[in-house]
Amino acid sequence: MTTNETLPETDRHKLEANLARVEELTQRLVDAIARRKPINPALHGPEPTLYAKAMQAYWQEWAQNPAKVFENQVGYWGKSLGHFMEAQQALAAGKLAPPEDTGPKDRRFKNPLWDSHPYFNFIKQQYQISSDAIRDAVEDIEDLEPTEKRRLRYFAQQITDMMAPTNFFATNPDALQKAVETEGASLVKGMENLVADLEANNGELIVRLADDKAFTIGENIATAEGAVVWRNRMMELIQYSPTTEKVHETPIVLFPPWINKFYILDLKPENSLIRWIVDQGYTLFVVSWINPDESYRDIGLEDYIEDGYLTALRLAREICGTEKINAVGYCIAGTTLALTLSLLKKRGDKQVNSATFFTALTDFSDQGEFTPFLQNDFIDGIEAEVNATGLLKSFIMARTFSYLRSTDLIYTPAIKSYMMGETPPAFDLLYWNGDGANLPGRMAVQYLRGLCQDNKFSDGTFELMGETLNLRDVDIPLISITAETDHIAAWKDCFRGVQKMGARSKTFVLSESGHIAGIVNPPNKKKYGHYLNPDLTLPADEWQKTADYHEGSWWPVWEAWLRKRSGKKVAARQPGDSSHPVLAPAPGTYVRVKANQ
Structure with missing residues (x-):
């Protein structure tokens, strides 16, 4: 008598169906892996x-x-x-x-x-x-x-x-117990998840962290009202609709990092920094960067500055009829905002009234947790990759960041998805984390070689756009927001950069939590506190030791700082004007472009 003949009829059919499904999935697995394009082994x-x-x-x-x-x-x-x-x-x-x-x-x-x-x-x-x-x-x-x-x-x-x-x-007792409880169905579902992830990424194994079917950009995520009022090859400029009758005269232009999408600042209404800024009575412009393809291989930092920063600043002033702008830069966009401010200083241009930096590195003398990836063997590998493909592809960067927290961002999600057969959670933050962007090849090498490896901006020797840029040229009023457990832009490294800036008026804020939660920290949550200390001459450890700790979000502290630099109240402005017509509703079209297209 065979094994199948000893099983009840329903169990036998279930087993046969699972075995047939496994056979089908195995073939799909082989096909998906066969489509994988090998990358430089140095990576x-x-x-x-x-x-x-x-x-x-x-x-x-x-x-x-x-x-x-x-x-x-x-x-x-x-x-x-x-x-x-x-x-x-x-x-x-x-x-x-x-x-x-x-x-x-x-x-x-x-x-x-x-x-x-x-x-x-x-x-x-x-x-x-x-x-x-x-x-x-x-x-x-x-x-x-x-x-x-x-x-x-x-x-x-x-x-x-x-x-x-x-x-x-x-x-793994969890996986074994689940397989027994589900009569092997969890293993079939896990294999389905594995094959789906491989097929979605051309044979590259990138663990899906969130249920990508649970969110639609513009419908249940990134829903703040506004409009695209300008579009060029580098960015869409979004002006958000006012929610108050009066607004401060000086508008804000916010530059998010182009490594990720801007809607981390507008995940949902209750934790949206974009909505909160508008609700405080400010005219807010946000840049939504293009997700580049291979045709952008020769795009460099100068293109981001010229067609991104300088264009966005000019357009916001034209639309609002003002001479000054308050600028905000997050992460790599904060680094590049500092480069832009140095360039404007060289040119004698005073259009930026104040600068805000969110978790922005400007002094790379200590490479921190990225030390393993910023040595010549890795950078040589990246340079060879971008020379061949034109891009530093999103999955390479995502993998690098994930391995800094491999247990949380690789192995635990893989266990749940592939061994346990669980559907990834409907978590907006993890959905955003998986919606990455490519980097143009030239820009990636400029950043990694000139800034991260050689630290030329801090040393005052970074040449760009016909000028030699220097961190000390950043001399307008500024505030830097950092995060205590940030493993991407360590707060002490950010602090060292701010100390080198030439501004007489400098404010430094240390928020609790990390690179994302330290910034996306709405006051209504009352979750993470922050540290303040006006003495920026101290070493970082001493600064924190003698700082005043405050419960709750830093957002109101920043708004109070910004209010003093934003002028009188004027009638609220609707997006665009006759010379800058509405091109599309927020969040625009560029934000929807996926990195694997």
Whole structure:
């Protein structure tokens, strides 16, 4: 009698259907992977020389201080052997239970079986012992340059994160339990999710973080009322509709980063910074950048400044009939706003009344968590990639940022989607995070080489548009908003850049939370507080230590600062005018262009 004949009729049909589905999905999986276009191998990891240097330093340590090396090795062997013997003794005594000490807590191992089941507990504890040994081995290597040590530390952590037992079906109790409970249906659904992600990204495995069917731009996300009043090859300029009868005379032009879409500032009404600014009585213009294709390969920072910044500033002044503008730059757009202000200073142009920087780096002397990716082997790989394709593609940047938080942004979502068969959540922030943008090849290299690697703007040697730009030229009133746990634009690095700016009037705000939540922090949530300290001559740590802590959002602090620099109240302005007609309702057309098109 066959296995199928021993099953009830309904279960047999279900099994046959699942097997047929798996066969179909397997073929689609093979087809999707076959369409993958390989990228430069240098973008996958460091040159072998890093590991060669580490091995050389390790052997040198062995020769000079063998006792220390032996001590570490014997310590690891002893812990592993002791762990094994405890398990063996429990089995020999017929006690199928984990030891009393079930190991340190780790949120990856929150399933109770990691502590209560001897098999899973043994695997967990051995993984933690091995991870500690790798970490200790890296830290004990002394004859290695600090930058190389930092890179080695990062890549060693990537290896241990990748080898976590939660990442494998046979050693993940959540996945095993789900498969049993669903009679294998969760595995079929997980394979469907895997194949769908591969097919959506031309064979590249990019884990989908949010349900992309749950959101439609302009319908339930990015819904603030306004209109596109100008469009060129680089951007659409959106003017938002007033919600007050009177507005401040001086308008605001907000430049979001072109690495992502602008609607992070307009996810939904209750956390929309765009809506909040308009509700405070300001005329607000927001730039929506083009999502470039291969034809933009020769577009550089000068094009973003000329056809983006300078054009948007000019148009806002023309539409509002003012001589001055208050400018805002977020992340890389804040960096480029500083470049623009230096250029205007060189030209004797005083049209910008004040500048606001959101999590904007201008001094790259400390590369922070990006150190592993800002060395020549990686940048050479990126340069080769953009020379071949014309673009730094969105998925390459997304992968780089994700690996800085690989457990949260890669492995945990992959486990839920591919092993557990769960549908990604309908989470607007994660939807936005997955809606990335490409970077023009030339601009990417300018930024990575001239600013990130060589730090020429801070050093006063960055040449652009016929001028030598200098961070000290940023001498208009400014306010910098940073975030305490920001791993992209570390607040201490932002602080150092502000210290070098030439303005007499400088305000620095440190918000709690990170790169996104620290900025998208509406007052009604009463969630994250902020620090203020007028003494910017202090070292960063001392500045925070002596700062005043305030509960709640920094938004009202910024508005009070901005109000003093925004002039008298005038009648509210509707989007556009006779010379700048409405071209499309907000959020416009450029924001809808996907990176993989």
